[in-house]
Amino acid sequence: MELATFNPFGQDHKDLYRTLEWARTHQPIFFSEALDAWCITRYDDVREIAGDPQRFSSKSAIIRPTGLPPEATKIVDFIWDNLPITLTDAPEHRFVRRVAHAGFGARTTRRYEDGVRAIIQEEVDTRSSVSEFDIAEFAHVIALRSVLHVMGIDPETMGKWSGWLADIHSIMFGSHTHTSDELVASGKRCAPAIDYLIDLADRRIASPQDDLASAWGAVAIDGQKLSRSQLANLLFSFIVAGWESTADALSNIVHTLLRTGKWNDLVSGQLDVEAAVQEGLRFDTSVIGTFRTVVHKDTEFRGIGFKQADLLLLLYCSANHDEVQYKVPETYDPYCPRSQAAMAFGYGIHNCAGAPLAKMELNFAIDLLAQRFPDLELSGRLPPAPRQLSIFRGPQSLHVKTNSPGLPG
Numbered sequence: 001m002e003l004a005t006f007n008p009f010g011q012d013h014k015d016l017y018r019t020l021e022w023a024r025t026h027q028p029i030f031f032s033e034a035l036d037a038w039c040i041t042r043y044d045d046v047r048e049i050a051g052d053p054q055r056f057s058s059k060s061a062i063i064r065p066t067g068l069p070p071e072a073t074k075i076v077d078f079i080w081d082n083l084p085i086t087l088t089d090a091p092e093h094r095f096v097r098r099v100a101h102a103g104f105g106a107r108t109t110r111r112y113e114d115g116v117r118a119i120i121q122e123e124v125d126t127r128s129s130v131s132e133f134d135i136a137e138f139a140h141v142i143a144l145r146s147v148l149h150v151m152g153i154d155p156e157t158m159g160k161w162s163g164w165l166a167d168i169h170s171i172m173f174g175s176h177t178h179t180s181d182e183l184v185a186s187g188k189r190c191a192p193a194i195d196y197l198i199d200l201a202d203r204r205i206a207s208p209q210d211d212l213a214s215a216w217g218a219v220a221i222d223g224q225k226l227s228r229s230q231l232a233n234l235l236f237s238f239i240v241a242g243w244e245s246t247a248d249a250l251s252n253i254v255h256t257l258l259r260t261g262k263w264n265d266l267v268s269g270q271l272d273v274e275a276a277v278q279e280g281l282r283f284d285t286s287v288i289g290t291f292r293t294v295v296h297k298d299t300e301f302r303g304i305g306f307k308q309a310d311l312l313l314l315l316y317c318s319a320n321h322d323e324v325q326y327k328v329p330e331t332y333d334p335y336c337p338r339s340q341a342a343m344a345f346g347y348g349i350h351n352c353a354g355a356p357l358a359k360m361e362l363n364f365a366i367d368l369l370a371q372r373f374p375d376l377e378l379s380g381r382l383p384p385a386p387r388q389l390s391i392f393r394g395p396q397s398l399h400v401k402t403n404s405p406g407l408p409g
């Protein structure tokens with residue numbers, strides 16, 4: 001199998017899992033020239049590297065785009081220069097992670113339950129009278145509304161955020177495929193997003209309210225607080241990390257449930273929503289993988305000599321299909337107790353800081369969809385076309401139909 005050209009980002013992903021299965025058996029750590037990175041495919045190897053931040057740095061967990069026009073570089077500089085939680089190592093990471101956790105841990109997330117459920121209920125109700133709609137569009141709306149709600153961002157700005165985030169996405173992942181003029185336009189269009197967050201940080205530091213921006217602004221760890229730019233960037237990191245990851249996960253899970261007929265089990269109550277979500281996160285992982293960089297020179301790992309600054313791609317999606325860990329990994333089986341927790345949310349100090357919110361959104365959304373649309377069916381192009389240019393894996397659109405549209409019950 002040709003692995004030198006392997007690139008799971010921005011490609012048609014249809015053979016991804018077959019390629020990774022082959023790699024896990026024959027060449028579990030291989031070098032992709034297309035990515036200029038070593039690809040790590042086995043569960044144990046991914047876990048060991050993710051769990052060893054002293055040897056494997058997160059400074060390039062997402063590759064910093066270079067060669068951009070100044071309008072786009074300004075956005076990149078803001079993200080990278082203000083303590084980005086995903087892209088820092090200890091001790092800075094420990095500080096920012098403790099701040100994040102102080103306002104947004106597993107327990108504190110529960111206080112957002114009513115608001116998040118109400119958002120999802122409203123979006124389900126909005127679609128109740130139509131016979132066909134797009135799950136991917138629904139998923140993007142509820143994931144963005146939920147994360148903005150939790151961050152304390154004015155819901156009136158929702159329309160602007162989807163545009164801003166699309167432009168930020170083009171800058172982060174599209175430096176090779178977009179023209180310079182397109183990147184200039186994207187940089188100009190999304191600059192107000194940063195201004196908005198800095199202004200919000202200022203206002204919440206000066207006059208705290210009952211939201212996360214205020215909570216984070218007030219937290220002091222060993223007497224140290226976030227600066228206003230760092231607070232703005234923490235809000236930004238959570239919005240970016242929490243939007244498409246969750247939207248794609250929801251689309252992938254609904255797709256799998258409908259494709260395998262398990263939707264009916266969910267509707268009849270035979271299948272538990274949490275089990276459906278849990279196995280769905282393993283089976284069709286929405287975050288393909290993230291990068292690490294080798295810290296020391298001559299680092300030996302499983303008989304391979306990595307050089308200092310070598311890039312490693314931790315393929316969470318592959319780890320979640322590792323046949324050593326999971327019985328029949330290529331089957332979606334929510335009834336089979338899996339001996340290993342899936343690594344959909346990563347592992348180690350950088351594991352997902354928003355997992356409780358993500359699970360809450362997914363559980364509510366699947367539950368409310370199943371209640372309102374018991375006869376949901378896939379329609380439109382199948383398999384759906386994947387979204388391009390992203391570390392996230394999910395469909396561009398996922399059309400579904402129902403024979404029983406009705407008014408909210």
Ligand code: HEM
Pocket residue numbers: 050058061085086087097147237238239241242243245246249286287290291316343344345346347349350351352353354355357358
């Ligand atoms: C199903 C949805 C989600 C999936 C699959 C997911 C997956 C992941 C993964 C794999 C990582 C580890 C990255 C690494 O190893 O470098 C991560 C980190 C992170 N996630 Fe999520 N995520 C989801 C939803 C969310 C949500 C809803 C939020 C915020 C509201 C969020 C915020 C974050 C943050 C801030 C980090 C960085 C943590 C750190 O570096 O310390 N995620 N996520």
